[in-house]
Amino acid sequence: MINIIGIGPNRENITLSAYDALKKADIIIGYKKYIESIEDIVEGKEIIKKGMGDEIARGELAISYSLEGKNVALISSGDPGVFGMANVMFQLISKYDNVDVKVFPGVTSLNYSASLLGAPLHDFAAISLSDILTPLDEIEKKIEYAAYADFIIAIYNPISKRRKKPFRRFKEILLDIKGEKTLIGIVDSSQNISKTKIVTLDQLNEEDINMSTTLIVGNSLTYEENGYLVTSRGYVVKSPIHPLAEEFYTKYLNDETATGSNLDCEFYPCHKELQCCDLCYCPFYPCGDGSTGGKWIKNKNVWSCQDCLWIHKKDTINCVKDGLKDILKEVSDLKTNKKELLKLRRACILKTKIKND
Amino acid sequence: MINIIGIGPNRENITLSAYDALKKADIIIGYKKYIESIEDIVEGKEIIKKGMGDEIARGELAISYSLEGKNVALISSGDPGVFGMANVMFQLISKYDNVDVKVFPGVTSLNYSASLLGAPLHDFAAISLSDILTPLDEIEKKIEYAAYADFIIAIYNPISKRRKKPFRRFKEILLDIKGEKTLIGIVDSSQNISKTKIVTLDQLNEEDINMSTTLIVGNSLTYEENGYLVTSRGYVVKSPIHPLAEEFYTKYLNDETATGSNLDCEFYPCHKELQCCDLCYCPFYPCGDGSTGGKWIKNKNVWSCQDCLWIHKKDTINCVKDGLKDILKEVSDLKTNKKELLKLRRACILKTKIKND
Numbered sequence: 001m002i003n004i005i006g007i008g009p010n011r012e013n014i015t016l017s018a019y020d021a022l023k024k025a026d027i028i029i030g031y032k033k034y035i036e037s038i039e040d041i042v043e044g045k046e047i048i049k050k051g052m053g054d055e056i057a058r059g060e061l062a063i064s065y066s067l068e069g070k071n072v073a074l075i076s077s078g079d080p081g082v083f084g085m086a087n088v089m090f091q092l093i094s095k096y097d098n099v100d101v102k103v104f105p106g107v108t109s110l111n112y113s114a115s116l117l118g119a120p121l122h123d124f125a126a127i128s129l130s131d132i133l134t135p136l137d138e139i140e141k142k143i144e145y146a147a148y149a150d151f152i153i154a155i156y157n158p159i160s161k162r163r164k165k166p167f168r169r170f171k172e173i174l175l176d177i178k179g180e181k182t183l184i185g186i187v188d189s190s191q192n193i194s195k196t197k198i199v200t201l202d203q204l205n206e207e208d209i210n211m212s213t214t215l216i217v218g219n220s221l222t223y224e225e226n227g228y229l230v231t232s233r234g235y236v237v238k239s240p241i242h243p244l245a246e247e248f249y250t251k252y253l254n255d256e257t258a259t260g261s262n263l264d265c266e267f268y269p270c271h272k273e274l275q276c277c278d279l280c281y282c283p284f285y286p287c288g289d290g291s292t293g294g295k296w297i298k299n300k301n302v303w304s305c306q307d308c309l310w311i312h313k314k315d316t317i318n319c320v321k322d323g324l325k326d327i328l329k330e331v332s333d334l335k336t337n338k339k340e341l342l343k344l345r346r347a348c349i350l351k352t353k354i355k356n357d
Numbered sequence: 358m359i360n361i362i363g364i365g366p367n368r369e370n371i372t373l374s375a376y377d378a379l380k381k382a383d384i385i386i387g388y389k390k391y392i393e394s395i396e397d398i399v400e401g402k403e404i405i406k407k408g409m410g411d412e413i414a415r416g417e418l419a420i421s422y423s424l425e426g427k428n429v430a431l432i433s434s435g436d437p438g439v440f441g442m443a444n445v446m447f448q449l450i451s452k453y454d455n456v457d458v459k460v461f462p463g464v465t466s467l468n469y470s471a472s473l474l475g476a477p478l479h480d481f482a483a484i485s486l487s488d489i490l491t492p493l494d495e496i497e498k499k500i501e502y503a504a505y506a507d508f509i510i511a512i513y514n515p516i517s518k519r520r521k522k523p524f525r526r527f528k529e530i531l532l533d534i535k536g537e538k539t540l541i542g543i544v545d546s547s548q549n550i551s552k553t554k555i556v557t558l559d560q561l562n563e564e565d566i567n568m569s570t571t572l573i574v575g576n577s578l579t580y581e582e583n584g585y586l587v588t589s590r591g592y593v594v595k596s597p598i599h600p601l602a603e604e605f606y607t608k609y610l611n612d613e614t615a616t617g618s619n620l621d622c623e624f625y626p627c628h629k630e631l632q633c634c635d636l637c638y639c640p641f642y643p644c645g646d647g648s649t650g651g652k653w654i655k656n657k658n659v660w661s662c663q664d665c666l667w668i669h670k671k672d673t674i675n676c677v678k679d680g681l682k683d684i685l686k687e688v689s690d691l692k693t694n695k696k697e698l699l700k701l702r703r704a705c706i707l708k709t710k711i712k713n714d
Contacts, residue, residue, distance in 0.1 A: 012374040015365065015464060019373065056592065079468045086476035087590035091645055094582055097655040103472035107372060107462045111436045115460035119443035123499055125482040125508060133591045135700045138707060142480055142506045149502035151482060225451055233444035234490045235413065288448055298454040343492045350495060
């Protein structure tokens, strides 16, 4: 029996079932560094430490011990299924008709890195930049499609001393499709304690990246707040309709509101910059989503839109007005159609903010 | 302090640090069903069980206890960062200036499901089909891009009693882009013991899917063997060059081999079907990768290509011959350039097999 065991990102994040399986194993096989991180768990057992490149040798060894009737634990860092030992092992055991395997899943760096950064995930893609056995073309294509799809993108194996080109192409492609202000979380696990850093794409330097780094690229709904990287999930903030919103949308539905900059308004320009006032009062207020620039006034339960310029941009206004036609027939729809309104908001963000320049 | 704790897919796959954090918490808040699965761990503590839809209520409650100085454990199934409680919580705590949070990552269903199915992952994408707060357009676009990129695709929240359209669109889009023979792993965790099933896309029925199902869609390198779903990672099988290969490629480099079907050959058609013999001897032999139809003869260390028709198809031959020009200058390159050969093989698979009809 071969237990392909994911030990997670570090000792404290190993699962109970992986821990038990390690305790029950006769023999432990794995890359030196990984075994050292769980030495106390496997103390007293037969242990075979191998070098990093030796995946096939480790696998064949596990098979030969298993054929002798031993209960083998084959160690993989993170999750064995994510660029780990599982795929290689399934390909190797198919040479035999009597080798049983069981995969013990683990916390992979994508989830671990996300937990350290805050809450950056929504729909996501994971891509390894290692071009040792994967053509660079294929890697580039995956980055492009993931960027166009607005996935959160987790990058494994971003760089090594001899392998820098895929990382450079990754940066170029993202600059092109997503723009230089795209947020990126960097999690460096080369030391015992992982270090995190949040940068914009134009600040992403090769010097900050090594083989033990995982990158998490934000999407159009990702923002930074208090040192955390957060991707808005888009949920309903329960709140009554503001009297000013009622007033504005009553006029709006009667076609009595201004188009473009309302220079006659006593508050103009209320957002400090030039602005279009077509949606003077935001139909999504309070969205509770920092990705468009708004934020909570702390401890007061008041959402401030002062730094949100998004709703006053031409592209946004066109997209929102177009969608409002179907959703907003009377002012009370602002309350009852909140989910549809939030979907419209999401659609317009994707349309207008996929590139962050 | 609020600990946002991922309890993984089930009790045995909880992490040690999540376990410890639960033990240290003063108060446990979460969806009823999830708390029940870890009842023995949190026994004796103050427990608040909530309904499923109440995410914001749960979050606000956690905040109010935290403001009272309690050490709160807020439970999320799987990983809190993957369609769990983390994003909502980070949006909610930004209302306050004095609420600390820590995210405890967990094994998410993507990794758990993959471990039960075998080793289906390589570069992957995860998409939730819930269109409650996400426009269907956006979901469709993500499925399309993920399919074109040849990602392994994990599907969360595939269906509910009232929400069937996104699943139907998902199937239609995949049929169109990837074809009816695309392999799909179904993992149903609605009961205590998860059930797995591997089907082709044309066999994927709504009746097999429920709210607790995760789907893993294979890519062009995914195959089924012994009830497992495996995606070939593309690694080097160490082996000498076969004498017949030497003979063939000596002729090939001298432009002395046949084009098209070699009807004069005493073994024709050696693969039972009509075939092009341009690459009579496969430059990738033994690839060890079942995705093109080959398999190991058990316990004999012999790779059989009898069921691999891929290398004898016109499109494949054109792609491979084109790439061989740069890689194969003399016969010994078949050995020394193995990694480049395997990359070429991968590139041609992607080019010729993205659609599985």
